[in-house]
Amino acid sequence: MAQFLVQRLLAAVLTIFVTTIAVSMLIHLVPGDPVQIMFAQSQGTTPEQLEEVRQRLGLDQPLVKQYIAYLGRLLQGDLGVTIRGEQPVLQLLLLRLPNTLILAASALLIASVIGLTFGFIAAYKRGSWLDTFLMTTAILGVSMPHFWLGLILLFYFAVHLGWFPVAGSGFPNLVLPALTLGLTNAAIIARLTRSSMIDIFDQDFIRTAHAKGLPRAMVLYRHALRAGLVPIVTMMGLQFTYMMGGAIVVENVFGWNGVGRMAIQAIFQRDYPLIQGFILMFAIVVVLVSILMDVIYALLDPRIRH
């Protein structure tokens, strides 16, 4: 297990390392002069100022040197400052990251509870009308663009019915975005749960459990669910990263003050230091989550634990 984790950690470090390279080179892929593009919206910037920024970003240096300098700054926790407003990027990101995490986590909670329950029921009742109903709903859910669902929920529940406040960042404001993200993902989880539970139900060891004469509930929960949990947890890990991706969109629909909303603004404003910081931070979060999932996975699966 320790070895398994060390391997995962090494892979994670590698991932982050490659990300830093990609991120630091990102700006060079921009067609045209990135500095000019960044300042296109500011009026009255002088060529000297642009030159100054170019120097500050190290764009006048050879690529390798740029990267080493970038890495050096990173290690000191310096992600640079934004183009618009010259604010420290790290601070801006850290300020909003909790919001995004809260949103993604609540959505994951909603999605898991609904998805696991419905998926399990559908698998157990496979072939029945209930299964058909649940899975039809689920495929509709999977096909529903979440920005659209979000808009409809927003306009209907917040604007039209006024059940939820439209502004602010408290718990009531979390409800709709978390639901939006949670519901579409619940559909995905339900489908995955169903198919992996069906796989489990078809396994030889379930037949063995029945052959032992165990009560149905014991077969279902101790044997099937316990074994099904392993693939489902892996899937949830992936789901969380999808949630983070989905959060970017949903945050923009609901004006939730997370990193996603900031990222989109940064893209519009061509604020490359902020975009770079965002990508790096996002990658790190994803990597951390996947390590966490690996740990849980290892704890759940004796084949890895030993």
Add this chain to the structure above:
Amino acid sequence: MTAAPILELDSLIKRFPVKGRLFGPKKTLAAVNGVSLEIRPGETLALVGESGCGKSTVGKTIMKLHDPSEGRILINGRDIAPLSRAGMKPVWRKVQTIFQDPFASLNPRMTAGAIVGEPLTIHGLAKGAEKDRIVAETFRKVGLRPDQMARFAHEFSGGQRQRLSIARALVTEPDLIVADEPVSALDVSIQASVINLLIRLQKEMGLAMLFISHDMSVVEHISHRVAVMYLGRLVESGPRAEIYRNPQHPYTQALLSAVPVADPSLRGRERIVLKGDVPSPIDPPSGCPFRTRCPIAEDVCATAMPKTTTVSEGHGVACHVRARGLAA
């Protein structure tokens, strides 16, 4: 049987790297650990042993599907161990192979004719009508109808697929065929016909064959000589009659005695039932690999690897205890 051997293995070793500890020493698994044997033209040598003992690895290494770690592989007297892919090409023409799984061994996207004819194309042996003629002839040889050439593999039954594999192996007129459990995936009734076919072809074409199997009954039926493997090593080899009538190695004896015989009247016979399981080839026991399950093991078996002793003409056994008995 005095002709020069067509295939000769000389202390063949094949090790696979295994995922060990991250920072620990690199581990290897010796799937084949010093196997020497030879096959002469027109002879079928059976390689038997239980699952995981390294039979297939021997076969694949001969085909250069694996590169040998140590030792020599002589085909018609020439060592192919160091040959590159290009260098192997002419060798492959003369050495062909048949695999176990009748479903996986044929490309599902190619017609039967194309599959059988492909070696001809690759080796530039025939083209166009000439090729079709040869392929058709080969089809007939293995008991398929030439009109089935345009069909795809999935349209054949398991036994027919195995015949296609055989046809593909025969089309370049090889001298040696390595057959890796060619019948073990087949039902009994189909198995019989493939065995019959192999025996017939081998006789008619004077082929040499390395027949890999775990089924002692089938092996008795088909082979001239038998080599018994255990945990990557040969423990006994010799002419068929010798191995079956006069097995020397305790493992060979146990193996033969464990085979259920389809004759209820033989039920009363004495059987040797081995205790325990085959050890892992990653951590093989010291000395004789069989000693952990051996009914006659002695102290010396834990310290030294037994050398092969000749029992009689062409019959060798690797066992400390038997060697002593034979010397006495």
Add this chain to the structure above:
Amino acid sequence: GDIVWARDGDIDSLDPHRATSTLSRQVWYQIYDSLLEFDDDGSVVSNLAESWDVSEDGTEITFTLHDDIMCHDGTPFDADDVMWTAERALFGDNPSLTKASWGNVSAVDKIDSLTVMFTLDTPFGAFVPFMADQFTSMLCDSNAEAADFGTGSAIGTGPWKFGSWTKGSEIVLEANADYVNRGRPVDNPGAPLADRLIVRTMPEGQTRVAGLRTGELNVIVPPIQEVKSLQDDEAVEVHVAEGTGQNMFLQFAVTRPPFDDPRARRAVSHAIDKDMAIQVVYGDLVERQYCPISRGVFGNDPEFCKQFDQDYDPEKATELLAELGYGPDNPMEIILATWTGDNRERMLQMLQNQLKQVNIIASIEVMDIGTLNARDTQENNKTEGPGYVDLMGWTWFDPDLLYLLWHSPGAYEGFHTPELDTILEATRTTVDPAEREEVVKEAFKILLEEAGQVPIYTPGWLWLYAVSADTPGFKIGPFNRAQFGAMEAS
């Protein structure tokens, strides 16, 4: 009580030297004062400076401060603060982003504790009004001690004290109880009536409207689509900013056919029914614009400009096009570009429709502003390709804008003539207002006659305010300066 003001975006910085966005400027205006102010007519009046004096040659400008101004932290505001601000903006190691707009300031000198003198290398007509702009907001020198000035602290002299800034979400400003209004065009001589002003970021227009209706919000930037219904709503007052300093115009890639020929440019101008397009897209919320600079900006004179522009006249357009060899069988194909947002793409769709009437086939490209800026310059450097027209917008409080745009090489390396260059240089060096107005108008004439710049409307962004009727007292000053001083809280 609180006033809650919801906008679609956040500020970039609290530091006026570190950002340029309108969203930021609006907030700075609440925290900081400038030396001078604009009155309701857009004329420069005194503010922190009780008087100012321009030397004969226009190169030395002296400001005399009121002697009783207090910073938010309780320290007095005097010449040192002005010096600190100006030196930081102009001569520090990281000067203001808008340094160029200050003109060629060669020195700033403290004459005494209440008098400061700016020395310019060359006379700069826009300098005085610039001293009323938010870019020259006066910062207190006690900001020097704060490590997080601009991001987490801000000390000024304005009616609202900085409280807190939750980035991306809200800024809390507290009423400056000691405030004395010395120049702001608002009907309150002292401290604001409300206790706090909360500036919220709410990107979705519909939710802002909903918030206003539920009373959660007091002032919002409404989506244009909702203005009509808000205007009809008794409980809401809609304020439309007038002198915003913003103007939207067409400009052309003039370095290659067809728009290297003024006739082609005029044809486009004649072909479009600007009033109608404005009406469809914005209703009566924006003003038709006739001059190259916005209404309310020094020099703007619609009657003057109308003499030289090309009004809607499709026949004339067809004629001009025919002269150039275009017609129904040989339609002119052009690209019509603008940047995203504020219904501009809808505007283009109207123009596209109108151009089609005179057989100009326009394809619309909407991109982000950064790309658009780069694209414009690029188009002017291309010698091949279809004609290129861009609906562009700039905001400035002074005709000096024309210099930035059209003095060669120009902001986009586009339209310029030697004659125009000379006139634009004169607009900078002429200090006497009457004389300056003359030269500015000369520049107008060239730009309009040559159709180098085709003005369309004065509009832009964040120039509409919907205010709930139970919190009266809101006002918009010129150049889109929201005044909350006389506004009552709910």
Add this chain to the structure above:
Amino acid sequence: MTDTATQAITAPTPDTRETVLSVQDLTTEFRSGKGSVRAVDGVSFDLKKGEILSIVGESGSGKSVTSLSIMGLLPYPAGHIAGGRILFENRDLASLSDREMRKLRGAGLSMIFQEPLTSLNPVLSIGRQMTEGIMQHLGLSKPEARKRAVEMMRRVSIPAPEDRLKDYPHQYSGGMLQRIMIAIAMSCDPRVLIADEPTTALDVTIQAQILELMKDLRDRTGASIVLITHDMGVVAEMADRVIVMYCGRKVEEGPVDKVFAGPKHPYTIGLLGALPVLGQAGSVGDTELAEIPGVVPALDALPSGCRFSDRCRFATDKCRAEDPPFVESDPDHFSACWHTDKLEAHT
């Protein structure tokens, strides 16, 4: 470390022993896309106390479906029993409720499967999987159940059983797992053990161990065993009585020595002839193995009449037209063939 065992054929004296399991005219169907197929068609047999009954047949002949039907473990909802009765100790299993059936399974009626590795839950410890059935059926407390589990493990020769309880299936070898499976199946003293190809996945030397163990258990507990296999050798070694199945039908049944000595169905003859038998080979190429032409037909494309008719060298028009009845052609020896008389000469 030696263990040589000698067995005498426990010559069964049939008829006198009581019948523990009686399958009568069992018909099992599977619903599929286009209708349903009959995987088991009218199979009957009686299992006596202490008897080892072997069911043989090639892949797809319905052996597993028969055993799953008995256990009530047919894949739901596709498979279902379409006819016949199954009596266990004179109780009709069809009349039992789900709960009663569960009480019976693992206690009176146990089963082990072909793949030991996949038949155990990979995420639960061996100990847990052993004790849960014991606790369930024998009502023992956890420590008592553990004791029983350890004892059972000892009985199937697992070394150091106390230590190995906490291990997981992947830490065991295939042979050991199959022994664990047997231990689990036997832990509540079942009267009937159904073993569906228990050694097919194992090596011969391991197979010998397992078969040995099963015989030993039968001798000690007197349980009856239904041993399903496709290996005639295993049948010859183990069974008292044998049933040969082909395409869901029983084609032959009889005491093992009679069937091997004088098979009464061409299919059985074919199977025996096709099998190379150890010690009976001449020199290479001398004796051809008997081939059964053709392949096992699909269940939805069965030939009319006798199901073996299209592969049978004795087949006549009658065979192709009419289904032969299952008759006793010899005392206690049954088969379904129109031409039993002609077969004699060919065995």
Add this chain to the structure above:
Amino acid sequence: MNQRVTRAVDLATAAIDAAPARSSIGRRMIGVLQAATANRGARIGLGLVLILIVTAIFAPWIAPYGADQMGAGMSLMPPSWDHWFGTDEFGRDMFSRVVYGARLTIQVGVIAVGISLTIGTLMGLVAGYARGWTERILMRLVDVVFSFTETLIALAAVAVLGPSLTNAMIAVGIAAIPFYARIAYSVTLVERNKAYFSAAYVAGAGHFRLVFVHLLPNIVPPLIVVATLGVSSAVLAAAGLSFLGLGAQPPSPEWGAMLSAGRDYFTQASWIMIYPGLAIMITVLAFNLLGDGIREALDPKQKAKR
């Protein structure tokens, strides 16, 4: 999505071989489709996809008005006999715009999936065939990129290239490359371990023959099944980008962009937002149903269950 698809691959690989078609891969795929249409969901999906394609091809004949034709009706007219889906703020006929939007959607699906399928397949194939360093570097890279989630990669790509529909298609295509590469890789590994590959190898076949005659034809069909599901993700992702303003720009009748523009009118003219959203959902649903149906048709286990 992930596991669902990996499973699809397994099944597809296994079952396409068994599909009842005679010769070419194309005909074999048709065979698969035939098998799939035994499944009700797949029939509906296929029907909807065909409708979409027909709509796209014959848009000018189907749409009563031009996509950009203003004043086709009065602005913001509710759905009526003349304007089935109502009109937008310019009086453009929403029905016509939705119909023309089908073209863009097809384009998005084809181009985005084309990019990821082609590049991904080649990467996976090369890595799986070459082994050694090539394999390790390629797949490590794929793993790294894969862990970022598609949204982030697409955002990064748009951030560099700038917002436009073309760039969004490219971004979505690039973002999905690792996904296809992984699948292609794992299928290649499976295929190259099959005996037919070894047989060709020991017949002396060269690299080209091994890769293009033996491996490629065997890995493409399962990937095409996966790509069917991939179209739905691509359409959804591209619409999402357009919705955020990072993809198609007005007046393009791209559905996501229409939604984005329509949301300002939601309270007054909800139809502007409803229909494009429905169109996206139905399209995604169609490909999901079709993909699922094919997968299920290929799954012998699932078949037995029904």
